Amino acid sequence: MRTLKIAACLFVALSPWLAPSAAAWGSKGHEVIGFVADQHLSAETRAALKEICSSPSLAYIGNWADAVREDRPETAPWHYVNIPPDAAGFSAERDVPPAGCVVDRIEHFQKVLADKSRKKDERLDALRWLVHLVADLHQPLHCARADDLGGNLIEVKFGEVVTNLHAFWDTEIVEAQGLAQREYARQLLADIRREDLEAWRRGAPAEWASESFQLARSEAYRDERGEPIASGQRLGRAYLTARTVIVDEQLKKAAVRLAWLLNEALAQKA
16 A cells, blocks of 8 residues: 655645635646546547647646636636535536536537637636546546535645645545655556556546545545534544545546546547
């Protein structure tokens, strides 16, 4: 089992609902997903990306959507979706607001990227959004409750650190590995089996949102004993260890599915 290293200094990351700088998985997580996804692109997709983007590595464009959020506040709702806690899963009719959400924006930007009649700048922006939002969708607390802002209003403690539940999942579980981005990506790549690829390269963003929602409800919002986490609660190492397995799985799924969507969008059409 990989040794977990708890960062000496953890920081509070505000919610994507509240702060333009917040990022699902943090910048490191987005880069890790990009590095893993790079390895699952087809040769055809790689060639197409070079025509669209001067820096075609997905790891280097994954954080663009957060960097522009301050200048484009209307895009903030695109990074998440609110789902009622008693729902069975995501419902487009119920959960997509007029401003859009992470699910419908992924679908939209895949279509824009695939449309060769669009201007290059439009397709480049679509690529940047797609890379980022597919990652966001797989952070369980980006498909969660509105009343606590996806865990942002739930204060938690871990060791000497005081943060919030959303930030703990966004950043701290990833940082706790003590691995650089490429090293983390290599370990995740080695863990992906053929049967994983077959299972994950299917479905649609709506189904993936429901998966994340179920994980939020059963794992993110509950402590190591299975009890609901209360604001101010101290999380134990058992919570971190068990949720690290889930985070690793979600990072791998996000990467494989991102590559699959890009391969589908950029395949040559007769």
